Amino acid sequence: MRTISNNQYLLGLILAIPALGLGLGYWQGQIDSMDLIQQTGEWSARLMILAMLLSPLVAAIGRRKWLTFLLFHRRWIGVAAFGYAVLHLCFYLIDMGNLDDILAEWLAPGIWTGWAAMVLMLPLALTSNDLAMRWLKAGWKRVQRLVYPSAVLVLLHWVWVHNSITAAFLHFLPLVILTLIRVLKPWMSPLKP
Amino acid sequence: MRRFLPALFVATAMVALPTAPAHATGAITCKPTPQSRWKSQDALKAQLTKQGWTVRKSKVDGGCYEVYGTTPEGDRVEAYFHPVTLEKLYVARRGEVLFRKKGY
Numbered sequence: 001m002r003t004i005s006n007n008q009y010l011l012g013l014i015l016a017i018p019a020l021g022l023g024l025g026y027w028q029g030q031i032d033s034m035d036l037i038q039q040t041g042e043w044s045a046r047l048m049i050l051a052m053l054l055s056p057l058v059a060a061i062g063r064r065k066w067l068t069f070l071l072f073h074r075r076w077i078g079v080a081a082f083g084y085a086v087l088h089l090c091f092y093l094i095d096m097g098n099l100d101d102i103l104a105e106w107l108a109p110g111i112w113t114g115w116a117a118m119v120l121m122l123p124l125a126l127t128s129n130d131l132a133m134r135w136l137k138a139g140w141k142r143v144q145r146l147v148y149p150s151a152v153l154v155l156l157h158w159v160w161v162h163n164s165i166t167a168a169f170l171h172f173l174p175l176v177i178l179t180l181i182r183v184l185k186p187w188m189s190p191l192k193p
Numbered sequence: 194m195r196r197f198l199p200a201l202f203v204a205t206a207m208v209a210l211p212t213a214p215a216h217a218t219g220a221i222t223c224k225p226t227p228q229s230r231w232k233s234q235d236a237l238k239a240q241l242t243k244q245g246w247t248v249r250k251s252k253v254d255g256g257c258y259e260v261y262g263t264t265p266e267g268d269r270v271e272a273y274f275h276p277v278t279l280e281k282l283y284v285a286r287r288g289e290v291l292f293r294k295k296g297y
Contacts, residue, residue, distance in 0.1 A: 034249060034261065056199075101269055110288030148198040152205045160288030163220040163271065176206045183200045 008073050015080040018043045019087065033095040040091060041114075042167075044084035045154050048121075049175045051077040052147060056178035059185065075128040078147070082125035085118055110161030117153035120146045151175075221273050221283045221297045222255035231276040234258060240279055257282060273297075 245265030
């Protein structure tokens with residue numbers, strides 16, 4: 001177990017690969033800031049979904065070694081999701097280029113949902129460390145549950161800004177199904193014949 | 194709280210997914226027309242630039258031309274144009290519909 005848990009830096013590196021790829025593409029001028037907004041946003045959502053998926057997945061299929069590893073380092077995944085969200089916001093700001101344009105659209109359905117999701121992610125990221133965990137004790141879990149309203153906002157943001165439900169739907173579907181299974185489990189009586 | 198938020202998440206997601214946009218794939222679609230009758234994207238860009246637009250990017254989407262750019266009024270939008278007539282069909286700003294031609 002120790003050898004696996006020591007691989008957390010490897011996990012961090014893996015989580016950074018998309019960012020490195022996108023950064024290189026931007027540097028070489030192959031990807032412009034408009035495409036980067038979409039790419040970084042999608043990676044943020046993917047990692048958020050992955051982090052949220054782990055415990056319902058354990059509930060559904062039972063413990064697996066790789067699941068335990070990911071669950072153990074779930075905070076890294078969450079922080080990476082926030083990191084990509086920050087990049088997403090940065091490239092949005094770069095792409096917009098001025099405050100007037102940003103303020104002009106900030107109440108549009110596809111935009112305020114993104115800002116709100118980001119605001120909810122902020123306390124999650126800030127408390128994703130041992131110190132905050134010790135300090136907040138049981139309250140830490142409660143803070144981390146902000147991820148649920150944040151995920152709903154991410155979903156709406158994606159659907160509205162993209163004018164399409166397909167990509168957002170495909171990404172969120174596994175999470176919705178697994179969460180549904182976990183929520184319904186107590187009501188699905190094991191005593192049935 | 195422990196079960197409430199996940200349950201609420203599922204419920205909202207299930208309501209949000211099918212109802213959020215009135216349109217399932219892309220904003221609007223254009224009836225199929227033979228490509229030979231299409232005007233070029235460059236012609237569309239030239240027309241829009243003349244009208245005061247700034248065009249960032251254009252592509253084909255749902256049988257229409259889709260353009261990302263800034264309107265003469267200064268709004269950052271995503272707009273759709275008919276590939277044959279280059280007529281403006283739909284203009285939206287991040288999910289907020291600013292213009293939609295009747296029938297589209």
